Amino acid sequence: MYDVVIVGAGVVGCAAARYLSRYQLRVCVLEKAEDVCCGTSKANSAIVHAGFDAVPGSNKAKYNVRGNAMMEGLSRELDFPFRRNGSLVLCFQQGDIPRLEALCENGAKNGVPGLQILTGDEARALEPALSDSVVAALWAPSGGIVCPFNLTYALAENAAANGVEFFFDTEVQSVSHTDSGFLLKTGKGSFETRLVINAAGVMSDLLHNQVCAEQVNIVPRRGQYCLFDKCDGNLVSRTIFQLPGKMGKGVLVTPTVHGNLLVGPTAEDIPERDGTNTTAAGLETALSTAALSVPNLPVRDVITSFAGLRAHIVRENVDFLVGESVEGWFDLCGIESPGLSAAPALGQDAADWAAGKLQAAEKADFIPTRKGIVDLRALSMEERREYIAQDAAYGNIICRCEEISEGEIVDAIRRVPGAKSLDGVKRRTRAGMGRCQGGFCAPRVMEILSRELGVSPTELTKSGGASRLLSGKTKEVF
Numbered sequence: 005m006y007d008v009v010i011v012g013a014g015v016v017g018c019a020a021a022r023y024l025s026r027y028q029l030r031v032c033v034l035e036k037a038e039d040v041c042c043g044t045s046k047a048n049s050a051i052v053h054a055g056f057d058a059v060p061g062s063n064k065a066k067y068n069v070r071g072n073a074m075m076e077g078l079s080r081e082l083d084f085p086f087r088r089n090g091s092l093v094l095c096f097q098q099g100d101i102p103r104l105e106a107l108c109e110n111g112a113k114n115g116v117p118g119l120q121i122l123t124g125d126e127a128r129a130l131e132p133a134l135s136d137s138v139v140a141a142l143w144a145p146s147g148g149i150v151c152p153f154n155l156t157y158a159l160a161e162n163a164a165a166n167g168v169e170f171f172f173d174t175e176v177q178s179v180s181h182t183d184s185g186f187l188l189k190t191g192k193g194s195f196e197t198r199l200v201i202n203a204a205g206v207m208s209d210l211l212h213n214q215v216c217a218e219q220v221n222i223v224p225r226r227g228q229y230c231l232f233d234k235c236d237g238n239l240v241s242r243t244i245f246q247l248p249g250k251m252g253k254g255v256l257v258t259p260t261v262h263g264n265l266l267v268g269p270t271a272e273d274i275p276e277r278d279g280t281n282t283t284a285a286g287l288e289t290a291l292s293t294a295a296l297s298v299p300n301l302p303v304r305d306v307i308t309s310f311a312g313l314r315a316h317i318v319r320e321n322v323d324f325l326v327g328e329s330v331e332g333w334f335d336l337c338g339i340e341s342p343g344l345s346a347a348p349a350l351g352q353d354a355a356d357w358a359a360g361k362l363q364a365a366e367k368a369d370f371i372p373t374r375k376g377i378v379d380l381r382a383l384s385m386e387e388r389r390e391y392i393a394q395d396a397a398y399g400n401i402i403c404r405c406e407e408i409s410e411g412e413i414v415d416a417i418r419r420v421p422g423a424k425s426l427d428g429v430k431r432r433t434r435a436g437m438g439r440c441q442g443g444f445c446a447p448r449v450m451e452i453l454s455r456e457l458g459v460s461p462t463e464l465t466k467s468g469g470a471s472r473l474l475s476g477k478t479k480e481v482f
Contacts, residue, residue: 009197014045017203018159019351025166027364036175038468041156043205047312052148053342056111063324065114067346074348082158083376085261091147091243095140118145153431162374179214199332206315208337216329225316227269228286233305237263255293267294314340403445405438417456427467
């Protein structure tokens, strides 16, 4: 019997796990995929929003601003990259300036600091690459960028270090009430628990509806992105938005914390809850819309494209569904944008609700910090030599595009929870995220995975499940 079961190992579920690990409770996380960070958390804009566009008083507004304020301290505690680079919302017509001013007033009501309306020339002084058509802009200095992978892994690793158990490839198939709480049936057995925290992303409504009288409906909202090579990472230094519309915050242009340039997302509601395929039309829309903000985007430098799904909850006042929906069932449901920004605050509150209900005491030996995988590229040559002297694997470069060593890859695999697939290594270390997109380093990474996991290369996957990379030796197959 668990005290708390968290369903979903995305950034929100892992945040809840991390904050819940402060308490003297038996906690586990159930995840249908093969790893942490395999859903919405792995495919988004990587933006820490300032919080100016959410409806004042809404959950989105409250948790966005709180989560934004928490992010810098959390990045120091858990050692993941975060940068407060600020954001601009562009206005292209004089007639739309009142909308920009209303957005500024909205942000002030939400408690967003430092908001300011700039003229077009003032905006271009900050960002010379902006279009000449920009007549005004909203400047939000508290906006930021983060690595969503490293944030999620940091939360999960810290939770595990403090006793939280993680079960992967463990999809919850049904939920039912029991005398003492809930019974969750999965493909890998049943789990009994006193409380549940539902952080299942685009699947969270399916679980909620099994135990709650008030039914909810989530529609997956697909967003498509283009990622540019690092040679374009300085085209803009701030996150560039356009005035938001009915489908969300629109297509943005932003630097990433790793030095690339990111464009997207589009927004389209689709029926498939796993529809993360890109389309030619979608990517063209992302690029052409982004070009209104930053003309002459170097489209030849796009090194990859991807799509992610947002959990859009269908109801009159679209907002996060959070809190205790029925006795012992806590929803973190419909967490679309600004979910990444809000995740620390959502996780903290969910943990406090559960611990309060169970009257749990805090641990005296809680470990509040975590050390990330070393980034050799950020070190001096002297510091690199020190690492290599301790372990020669740090001197063996596997991914030449991103300069990732064997030592970093081994560390990623050996962590708890650690990488078990090619994508698991890629997201933790960036091996395979460079210009060649793994064309040269993938076979070497697979060799290391096979060795460290003690499995045959034919058992390795790209991202778990049926995504096998090899079927056998060439002479045996052909």
